[in-house]
Amino acid sequence: MKQILLTFSFFWVILAFSQELKSPSEFLGYKLGTEFTPHYRVEDYYQHVANSRPEQVQLQTYGQTYEGRPLLLAYLSTAANMNNLEQIRKEHLKSLEGNSEAEKAIVWLSYNVHGNESVSTEASMQTIYELLTSKSSYLDNTIVIMDPAINPDGRDRYVNWYKQYRNRPNQVDPNSVEHHEGWWSGRSNHYMFDLNRDWAWLTQVESQQRLKKYNQWLPHIHVDFHEQGVNEPYYFAPAAEPYHEVITDFQRDFQETIGKNHARYFDANGWFYFTKEVFDLLYPSYGDTYPTYNGAIGMTYEQGGSGRAGLGVITREGDTLTLQDRIAHHLTTGLSTVEVASKNAGVLNESFEKYYRDRSYKYNSYVLSGNRDQLDALADLLDQHQIKYGAGTGTNISGYNYRQQKNGSSKADASSMVISTDQTKGNLVKVLFEPNAKLSDSLTYDITAWSLPYAYGLETVASEKLVPSAVYKKQDTGGNSLDKATYAYVSDWNSMKDARFLASLLQQGIKVRYAQKPFRMEGKSFERGSLIITRADNANQPDFIKRLGNTARQFSKELVAVSTGFVDSGKDFGSSSVELILPPKVAVLGGEPTSTLRFGEVWHFFEQQLEYPLTVLHADYWNRVNLDEYDVLVLPDGRGYKSLLDDKLRERLSSWVSQGGNLIVMGNAISALSDTPEFSVKARKMEGDSTGNSVKPYGEGEREYIKNAITGAIFKTKVDPTHPLAYGYGDTYYTLKLGNDRFEFLDGGTVVYMEDETKPIAGFAGSQAQKNRENTLIFGVQEKGRGNMIYLADNPLFRGFWENGKLFFANALFMVN
């Protein structure tokens, strides 16, 4: 019997691998677009396609999401091309060196980066089916790479939610709950990060794993499929201004070629669309710009719909927009893109090679120096982008000095890092490192400054000459050998690496002190915030030295052994200025009115960067939680705090702080506490609009608005490095300013602040927005009873990429008490 069963299942397997290719509707058992398809079924369909056309389709799992869902890529072409796939890839990559004979077009289609823009994945299934059947001729000279869902966690969050809340049959009345996704929307990934802002910063596992594959292929064309508001007509290329100046004429023109082909199909069907508006090509971390800066025609396509649309919804114009309509539109542009690629394979290959060959730059090398941990953290990011870097060789250099904002000279010594544009990723180097991106238009969709030297807080000189370099070696001390008999070990404190090291020690129960004053002993100097791990504090810890040694090794930390607690200058280890760090129990507020993205940044910071436990309290029940169980409470940025923080809650928070709590208040949450009886932080009173009664042309409304806007610009601010919130910092901090709020200096505890220099050093800030900004607070601490109010007016955790801001947050947890 057993034998028969085995034989039977063997035949079944053979059968499974030779099945007839079914359409998504046939395979899924419902007409595509009449239900949402969960990710495991999407995976099943792609598997079915690969099984039934094994000679034409390769399916690859390239990774996993935070929630454990597989990330998939399907490679498809003709059987002959697929047989040669690796050779085709290698020949294509020779274009980077200018000696390629490649003939095939490479098209990469990415779907559903925003989870609740859920049509995309559905459309992808019909698209792969059509490419293998009715449109198979496109594949003769084209390789198509399809990612059915960049963000399956977010997409399933939406799909599951919709299935639970929907009417049966679905209700097209936009007031019904199925059109009102809640706070925990499916747009972002598990940690509420927007994956379409993460291509350059790679803070999320989805982006990190995808980029490895992307770099293996560097396609000619990359499309990122999206959805926008329900009432919007379809958007496709060409994109709106501003365009980054590295974008070539060919890249501009070819967007037009593609757009015109789409328009042909849309016109024939009588569908509405728009081009050249709203969606620009500047901020480098999108699914259109990042590929563009790697030589591709990178494009965003936007269907009207997203989380509001469900299976069908009545639009403002009274039409019913259905999921089937939305699928038809994304299917059309997807196929049309491959069609254009296939017709233009020759010119795509030529131009791609040209993109990598014909380049000239004002600056040819960037020389960065400063904190070694920050340099190494930057090196880790560059490795992922396959950007090459080296160490200085002692040459004298001159060029633009980022800190002084003028030309100067210095030396590229061995401890500095040299990054040059003389490499295949040269354009990406320029985009990420240049002091200030040129703006062809100030009306942009996103931040206007991101220059990595500021984000990493490194001294930088941009040189017009190519600076020679040697091999850069990251610090890897392997940890030094530790001795049980040593009186104490000391660690420096000036980077996230140090914060992670401390977080790990605290969770192991190892006792750590920190110095509030600089000290000098045994011929060495130590700064404020230095960690002191004594034998005496840890006398009862089993395997103390072994665990300390292992942890130091894990974080490549060189610990300094000292044989005494008696210092030559500063405070002895037994002084009250050398305090024990008690591991804080931390909670963060989530739910309305916090912003999902801003909440997610805090959540991700704790669990994935600092690796320190965090309790998430949602606003709908947090007032019933005993806050005395927590040492630190974080209120992330969000809109609508004023109604949440009524008199009663403010009083409660106020007394919790007075009894010893540390309240970290971020962004707009500060506004809700400012000018209240319990808290003394004050918003700056603004003078009236100085433009007075002059007539403003109606047609320039957007331009008027922009005068008051700061669209993500970098400002140079001052730091009081003697304050615990600023331990590990120097006297300057480059802040990424995203909004227009201004707060007055605190009565003591103004730690990071803007004095009279209120012009951004990079990026755009409107003329009105720059006014009245003198002497405003960026970060500060106000003692209150036995606790502290910690105000973070700017966001050091924004999108997880402002590396040099993160230590402020760690200081707020461990050093401020």
Ligand SMILES: [Zn+2]
């Ligand atoms: Zn989107």
